[in-house]
Amino acid sequence: MNNVGLLTIFMLSIFVGFEVISKVSAVLHTPLMSGANAIHGVILVGAILITGTASGGVQLTLGLVAVVLATANMVGGFVVTDRMLEMFKGRGKAAKAASKGAAGEAGPASSAAPATDRPAS
Amino acid sequence: MSTATQVAYLFTALCFILALKGLSSPKHARNGNLIGALGATVAVVVTVAQRHLGHRVPIIVAIVAGVIVAVPAARMVKMTAIPQMVAMFNGVGGGAAMLVALDEFLRLHKVDSTAAAIAVAFTAIVGSVSFTGSLITFAKLQELMTGRPILVPGARVVTPLVGLGAVGCGIVAIATASHASGSVTFLVICTVLALGLGVLFVLPVGGADVPVVISLLNAFTGLTVAASGYVLDNTLLIVAGTLVGASGTMLTLLMARAMGRSITGVLFGAFSGSSTAGSTDEVVSSDRAVKSAGADDIAILLAYARKVAIVPGYGLAVAQAQHTIRELVDLLESRGVEVFYAIHPVAGRMPGHMNVLLAEANVPYEQLKEMDDANPEFSSTDVAVVVGANDVVNPAARDSVGSPIYGMPILNVDEATNVVFMKRSMRPGFAGIDNALLYHPKTTLFFGDAKDSLSKLVAAVKAI
Numbered sequence: 001m002n003n004v005g006l007l008t009i010f011m012l013s014i015f016v017g018f019e020v021i022s023k024v025s026a027v028l029h030t031p032l033m034s035g036a037n038a039i040h041g042v043i044l045v046g047a048i049l050i051t052g053t054a055s056g057g058v059q060l061t062l063g064l065v066a067v068v069l070a071t072a073n074m075v076g077g078f079v080v081t082d083r084m085l086e087m088f089k090g091r092g093k094a095a096k097a098a099s100k101g102a103a104g105e106a107g108p109a110s111s112a113a114p115a116t117d118r119p120a121s
Numbered sequence: 122m123s124t125a126t127q128v129a130y131l132f133t134a135l136c137f138i139l140a141l142k143g144l145s146s147p148k149h150a151r152n153g154n155l156i157g158a159l160g161a162t163v164a165v166v167v168t169v170a171q172r173h174l175g176h177r178v179p180i181i182v183a184i185v186a187g188v189i190v191a192v193p194a195a196r197m198v199k200m201t202a203i204p205q206m207v208a209m210f211n212g213v214g215g216g217a218a219m220l221v222a223l224d225e226f227l228r229l230h231k232v233d234s235t236a237a238a239i240a241v242a243f244t245a246i247v248g249s250v251s252f253t254g255s256l257i258t259f260a261k262l263q264e265l266m267t268g269r270p271i272l273v274p275g276a277r278v279v280t281p282l283v284g285l286g287a288v289g290c291g292i293v294a295i296a297t298a299s300h301a302s303g304s305v306t307f308l309v310i311c312t313v314l315a316l317g318l319g320v321l322f323v324l325p326v327g328g329a330d331v332p333v334v335i336s337l338l339n340a341f342t343g344l345t346v347a348a349s350g351y352v353l354d355n356t357l358l359i360v361a362g363t364l365v366g367a368s369g370t371m372l373t374l375l376m377a378r379a380m381g382r383s384i385t386g387v388l389f390g391a392f393s394g395s396s397t398a399g400s401t402d403e404v405v406s407s408d409r410a411v412k413s414a415g416a417d418d419i420a421i422l423l424a425y426a427r428k429v430a431i432v433p434g435y436g437l438a439v440a441q442a443q444h445t446i447r448e449l450v451d452l453l454e455s456r457g458v459e460v461f462y463a464i465h466p467v468a469g470r471m472p473g474h475m476n477v478l479l480a481e482a483n484v485p486y487e488q489l490k491e492m493d494d495a496n497p498e499f500s501s502t503d504v505a506v507v508v509g510a511n512d513v514v515n516p517a518a519r520d521s522v523g524s525p526i527y528g529m530p531i532l533n534v535d536e537a538t539n540v541v542f543m544k545r546s547m548r549p550g551f552a553g554i555d556n557a558l559l560y561h562p563k564t565t566l567f568f569g570d571a572k573d574s575l576s577k578l579v580a581a582v583k584a585i
C-alpha cells in the first residue's frame with residue numbers, strides 16, 4: 001500500500017483509539033490497560049512474518065525469540081485480563097464458590113447472602 | 122498477501138476496536154476481552170497458515186513455548202501482583218517489537234526506503250525503552266528494589282546524553298542503511314543505548330507514580346507495533362498498534378488526573394527535585410506520640426458506632442484480608458451498624474485495583490463508594506477504619522502546599538469522629554511520606570498484619 005494510504009489508516013486509528021475510551025470509569029482502568037497490553041501482542045503476526053522469511057541463523061534466532069516473547073505478551077495479556085474481569089462478572093458462580101470457602105471460616109458471613117445474590121450490574 | 126488473509130486481518134482489526142470499546146464499560150468488559158482474544162487468534166492462525174511461510178515448524182514450536190510460559194504465569198499470579206504482571210507482559214511485547222525491528226534491519230536492502238529505516242530505528246529505540254523500563258517497573262512493584270525514586274549520580278546529564286546517543290546512532294544507521302554493512306553495528310549500539318535509557322528513564326520515578334509509567338510504556342509499545350506495521354506493510358499491525366498507542370495515551374492522562382499528577386511531574390519530577398511523589402526524605406517522626414489500642418477497645422468502638430467507613434488499601438490486599446474484612450463488615454451490619462467502603466481511585470497499586478480485589482471477596486457493589494460519593498459521608502461517620510492505606514488519606518495532599526503529594530485527591534477520613542489505622546508498623550506508605558493524621562488525637566492505631574488484626578477484631582466483636 002502507498003504511504004498516503006498507510007498514513008490515512010494511522011490517522012483514523014488514532015481518532016478511533018481516543019474516541020473508544022474517552023469515558024471510562026476508574027474501576028476499569030486496570031483491566032483496560034491490561035486488555036490494550038494484550039492487543040499490542042499482535043506484534044506476534046509481525047514476528048511470524050519476519051521469521052517466515054528469515055535467511056541465516058541470526059535472523060531466524062532473533063525472529064523465534066520475538067515469536068516467544070510476543071506470544072507471551074498476547075496470550076498472557078488476554079488471560080490475565082479475563083481473570084480480572086471474571087471478578088466483576090459472573091458473580092453468581094463466584095458467590096457460591098466464595099461462600100463455600102467463607103463458611104469454613106465463619107458462619108455469620110452467610111447473613112449477608114441476600115445482598116450478594118442480587119445480579120451485578 | 123492473499124485477499125483472504127487481508128480480510129481476516131480486517132476482521133481482527135474490528136475485533137480489537139470492539140474489544141477496547143467493550144473494556145470501557147463494566148457490562149461488556151469480559152466479552153470485549155474475549156472478542157479481542159478471538160481476533161488475535163484468527164490473525165495468528167491465518168498468518169501461520171500462509172502458503173509461502175518458511176520455518177513453519179520452528180515458529181509453531183516457539184508459539185507453543187510462549188503459551189506454555191505465559192498461561193500458567195497469568196493463571197497463577199495473585200490478584201495483588203497483577204500490576205507487575207501487566208508490566209512484565211508489556212515489557213516482553215516491547216522486546217518482541219525491538220527484535221522484529223533488528224531482524225528487519227538486517228535485510229533492509231529489500232526495503233530500501235528511508236521512511237522504513239526511520240520506522241525501524243524508532244521501533245528499536247522505543248521498543249528497547251519499553252522493554253527495560255517495564256522490567257524496572259516490575260522490579261519496583263515486586264519490591265525487588267525500593268519504590269522510592271532512585272537518582273543516579275549525574276543522571277541529569279547522563280540520561281539526555283544516552284538518549285541523544287541512541288537517536289544519533291539511529292540516524293547514522295538510517296543514513297547508511299542502504300549501502301554500508303556497518304549500519305547494523307550502529308543500530309545495535311543504538312539499541313543498547315536505548316536499553317540503558319529505559320532503565321535511567323524509570324529509576325527516578327516514585328513508587329506511587331509507577332502505574333502511570335506502566336500505562337505510558339504500554340502506549341509506547343503500541344506505537345512501536347504500528348511502526349513495525351509500516352515497515353512490514355501490514356495494516357493490521359498499524360491499526361492495532363495505533364489503537365493501543367492512542368488509547369494508552371488517553372488512559373495515561375486519565376490515570377494521572379485521577380491521582381492529581383501531571384505527566385511531566387511523574388516523569389521528570391525527581392529531576393526538578395520537588396514534585397515526584399516520594400522524592401523528599403521527610404523525617405519519619407517515629408518518636409512523636411501515637412495512640413494505639415488492642416482489638417477489644419476497637420471492637421467496642423465499632424460495635425457501638427452508627428456509621429462506619431472502611432478505607433481499604435494495598436496493605437489489605439497484601440495480607441489477602443479482603444475476605445476477613447467482609448466478615449467483619451457483615452458482623453457489624455448484623456448489629457445494625459451502617460457500613461460502607463470508601464474506595465480511592467488508586468487504592469491498591471493501580472486505578473481500579475481495589476475494586477478487583479473486593480469483587481474477589483464478593484463485597485456487594487452497593488457498599489462500595491467511589492471517592493466523590495464517599496467524601497461527603499465522612500463528616501457524619503463515627504469511625505473510619507483505614508486498613509493498610511496511608512497516602513490516599515494523608516491530609517498533607519490537601520493542606521500542605523510543599524508536600525510531594527500536594528494536590529492528589531484524597532479521602533477525607535480526618536473528618537470522621539474517630540479514625541482507626543490498621544498498620545503493620547509506623548513505616549510510611551508507598552510514596553514514602555509521613556502522615557500527620559497518625560499523630561492526631563482522634564486517631565487510634567492498631568498494629569499488626571491486616572489479616573491477623575481483622576480476625577482478632579471479628580472475634581472481639583462476636584464476644585461483645
